[in-house]
Amino acid sequence: MAVISAPHELSDANTYLALESVVGRQLHMKCEGLNFGGSVKMRAAVAMVAAAEKAGLIGPDSVLIESSSGNLGVALSVVAAGKGLAFVCVTDRRCNATTAAAMRALGAELITVDEPHPVGGYLQARLDLVRELCAADRRRLWLNQYTNEANFRAHYEGTAPQIVSAFPDLDVLFVGVGTAGTAMGCARYLRDHAPGVRVVAVDSVGSVTFGGPPGPRLIPGLGTSVAPPLFEPELFDELLQVSEVDAVRSCRLLSSHGMLLGGSTGTVVSGALQWLERNDPERRLRTVCISPDMGDRYLDTVYNDAWVLEHLGPASLLPLPGARRPRPPAVLSAV
The missing domain is CATH 3.40.50.1100 (Rossmann fold)
Structure with a gap:
């Protein structure tokens, strides 16, 4: 157990x-x-925060910040809430409503990018915004899943x-x-x-x-x-x-x-x-x-x-071999 x-x-x-x-x-x-994060990103989230703590980068007033389209944002929300840390997720319009609601329920702040970068799309726009936010407030710590070695080491x-x-x-x-x-x-x-x-x-x-x-x-x-x-x-x-x-x-x-x-x-x-x-x-x-x-x-x-x-x-609704047809909904008689 x-x-x-x-x-x-x-x-x-x-x-x-x-x-x-x-x-x-x-x-x-x-x-x-x-x-509790609902995805493989819990491994990366735990590892990156642990590495930052070990390096002495996280203090009592630190604000974790990360770019995510969803899963890592939820995972970091779980880790941050469990450790009593603030977390800001920079996401974009593709982040679905359920994922966004989960992050907010866990105490995260969401900032949504509405316009993609002309070359790098939504991801580049998110990365640019994260850099701007970090430059404006030294309390913000970007874990940067895209270059962080703790991501793959996990x-x-x-x-x-x-x-x-x-x-x-x-x-x-x-x-x-x-x-x-x-x-x-x-x-x-x-x-x-x-x-x-x-x-x-x-x-x-x-x-x-x-x-x-x-x-x-x-x-x-x-x-x-x-x-x-x-x-x-x-x-x-x-x-x-x-x-x-x-x-x-x-x-x-x-x-x-x-x-x-x-x-x-x-x-x-x-x-x-x-x-x-x-x-x-x-x-x-x-x-x-x-x-x-x-x-x-x-x-x-x-x-x-x-x-x-x-x-x-x-074409997306065509069943693959092995797929079962959905059963019709049950009809219950009133008693």
């Missing part, structure tokens, strides 16, 4: 879902959203060793790329300790991380409009991009089997299935994908038929 004294002490349940009955392959999903020291311990015969790891903290931490650990494991990085179509042109992206989480400084593409065996249409279809496949997971998870699972279809015709490979988040913050988007039809079109 685990007993904790603060919510940020629980950052991982080390739980895996076997998806073979759903997708017909030896694909296991590491569920990183089973914590996964080098935690996530990746857990996976190797649980799956010593692992063939392939699929991991999504946002700030690249999770991806780089896992890739570096596997190169150092399990070089026979192939590592496939998964990103969203429209992201510039893999060197492609920027494009519209509606689902927050993976992807970026500014190349993440932490990312080193040569450490990966393959770089794979997934459309938001395919991400939504994978989310709904999982939800039809009782797994309500986030848009980033749908992207990674979709990428894994596409890669396995091409590279594992005999269905023998033992594989793991990292699920970054849960689905409750996507109820108004990914799981809302009207939103999906308006923004992504009817």
